[in-house]
Ligand SMILES: [Ca+2]
């Protein structure tokens with residue numbers, strides 16, 4: 312079988328066309344809500360480093376029309392010929408001895424709850440006792456958080472502008488996995504808001520603050536303008552981030568309902584490299600934590616409102632590790648006349664849909680997407696305190712969390728609500 316394929320490759324050596332982008336189907340062909348795979352796309356990894364003509368032949372054999380090799384490693388994203396079934400292609404790949412594994416290219420979605428712009432104070436930072444946190448540790452640029460999201464408004468480039476309240480924030484070179492350029496600009500709004508939770512410019516006389524504001528950010532664009540990404544793209548983003556020595560933390564405010572071998576392996580590689588991965592549990596009010604939050608080696612973060620009870624949208628379950636503040640726009644528990652969302656700077660999402668990415672404002676957004684980066688920020692501060700082992704970082708965060716909800720660890724709140732001051736003062740330099 313193998314020899315026949317190799318012989319055939321000699322005559323069918325014409326290279327497969329390079330797939331133009333990841334999940335690059337036109338917007339009207341985007342997966343519908345509830346649809347969990349990209350149509351006609353399969354990920355395959357071979358057991359050894361194949362020559363391109365060998366790989367091409369096997370990909371054609373399985374019904375592939377176009378293929379794109381991962382930037383690192385021996386896996387390929389295959390786009391099938393029109394009308395070919397993903398199931399048949401997977402069965403063909405899995406029957407080939409050279410194939411390690413094959414899976415459909417699943418859809419990952421940003422965990423967002425969009426809302427209208429409003430100015431107010433950041434109650435979540437007061438509740439986290441941020442001023443005391445900053446007395447102990449503000450981070451520095453030797454510790455970077457990679458934000459795998461829709462990009463960040465971090466540079467002036469083409470139609471994109473750096474968000475004004477990132478004026479003093481340090482950014483390290485990023486990656487846009489769709490075009491493999493360093494221009495990981497945000498064309499959605501979600502990633503800019505999530506990044507602001509971590510490292511909004513602080514004490515600059517403008518706007519709002521971020522919890523680990525002296526740490527560096529790495530923009531990694533793995534979600535498109537509609538907030539959609541793929542297993543293949545997210546794995547590529549994780550590999551990129553894990554290859555930067557300053558990156559100690561990866562934030563994933565995204566997820567899907569199906570588990571991916573491609574992403575799981577990338578998580579393992581990053582964790583082995585000493586990186587802490589943090590992911591949002593999802594906003595479906597479901598009893599199952601979404602993936603990759605549910606993956607081994609990832610800190611799964613749910614959301615509470617200002618009352619410290621599970622936010623009505625936050626996913627829960629046995630995989631949940633901790634909770635942070637995600638807020639609830641329908642509540643005003645601090646009675647200040649403002650909805651209890653997480654306030655950071657981003658741009659107007661409606662203007663962004665018209666191609667304008669510079670209508671910056673301060674927006675309340677709620678969701679586990681906003682809770683996860685609070686944990687990512689805390690992890691970054693712990694690295695700056697001198698903790699280097701991701702297992703120790705996770706343990707410090709979990710054992711110092713405030714037990715909320717039913718006594719002890721429970722599925723709605725995990726080990727509890729993070730307490731950054733307790734975590735930071737219990738360990739490392741700030742003891
Ligand atoms: Ca500011």
Ligand SMILES: [Ca+2]
Pocket residue numbers: 642643644645646647648649650651
């Ligand atoms: Ca309020």
Ligand SMILES: [Ca+2]
Pocket residue numbers: 714715716717718719720721724725726727
């Ligand atoms: Ca509890």
